[in-house]
Amino acid sequence: AQSVTQLGSHVSVSEGALVLLRCNYSSSVPPYLFWYVQYPNQGLQLLLKYTTGATLVKGINGFEAEFKKSETSFHLTKPSAHMSDAAEYFCAVSPPGFQKLVFGTGTRLLVSP
Amino acid sequence: EAGVVQSPRYKIIEKKQPVAFWCNPISGHNTLYWYLQNLGQGPELLIRYENEEAVDDSQLPKDRFSAERLKGVDSTLKIQPAELGDSAVYLCASSPSTGDTEAFFGQGTRLTVV
Numbered sequence: 423a424q425s426v427t428q429l430g431s432h433v434s435v436s437e438g439a440l441v442l443l444r445c446n447y448s449s450s451v452p453p454y455l456f457w458y459v460q461y462p463n464q465g466l467q468l469l470l471k472y473t474t475g476a477t478l479v480k481g482i483n484g485f486e487a488e489f490k491k492s493e494t495s496f497h498l499t500k501p502s503a504h505m506s507d508a509a510e511y512f513c514a515v516s517p518p519g520f521q522k523l524v525f526g527t528g529t530r531l532l533v534s535p
Numbered sequence: 536e537a538g539v540v541q542s543p544r545y546k547i548i549e550k551k552q553p554v555a556f557w558c559n560p561i562s563g564h565n566t567l568y569w570y571l572q573n574l575g576q577g578p579e580l581l582i583r584y585e586n587e588e589a590v591d592d593s594q595l596p597k598d599r600f601s602a603e604r605l606k607g608v609d610s611t612l613k614i615q616p617a618e619l620g621d622s623a624v625y626l627c628a629s630s631p632s633t634g635d636t637e638a639f640f641g642q643g644t645r646l647t648v649v
Binding site: 516521523524 | 539568575576577578579580583591626628636637638639640641642643645
């Protein structure tokens with residue numbers, strides 16, 4: 423079975439600062455890993471995903487994440503936060519074959535001027 | 536291309552009443568998911584369809600919840616009777632097929648049971 427742990431229910435940064443959202447996973451087999459963003463009263467939008475190949479994955483809006491098997495981590499980063507990045511971010515894991523997504527509890531990113 | 540469409544966006548009902556949610560997936564997507572998102576939590580899978588077949592409904596509370604996907608396109612999720620604890624957001628998502636690595640989500644239906 424797969425599970426996801428997101429450290430920090432809230433993360434606050436200043437505009438222009440580095441964004442780091444943490445995600446650790448548990449899986450008995452090499453998983454697929456995802457980051458989704460959810461704006462208020464909206465559905466989830468895929469930011470980026472790791473399935474196989476290069477462990478550093480680039481996504482939309484300047485975000486990227488690195489799959490580290492030895493640390494069972496898939497942390498999300500962005501060099502410079504923008505006010506529009508304020509949202510809820512969900513890390514998710516799927517077994518190979520993508521039958522379903524198992525989500526973490528989410529991290530709310532707050533960006534101050 | 537239209538995305539996943541859900542209706543209604545918001546629903547308020549009294550406990551013990553029935554309620555239904557509708558989802559129209561992206562055209563051509565064979566796989567359809569219903570997820571439940573409680574306040575402050577991540578979504579949790581309720582049911583997954585491959586075409587018209589429910590291939591994973593292990594997390595669906597079958598005593599009060601039911602779902603159908605007639606003709607393998609639109610889907611309806613029903614709760615009867617609704618309980619206070621059912622207040623949540625119900626998300627529908629679709630993928631071209633199992634094995635594809637992206638699910639596209641609708642905006643969700645926010646249910647409030649009073």
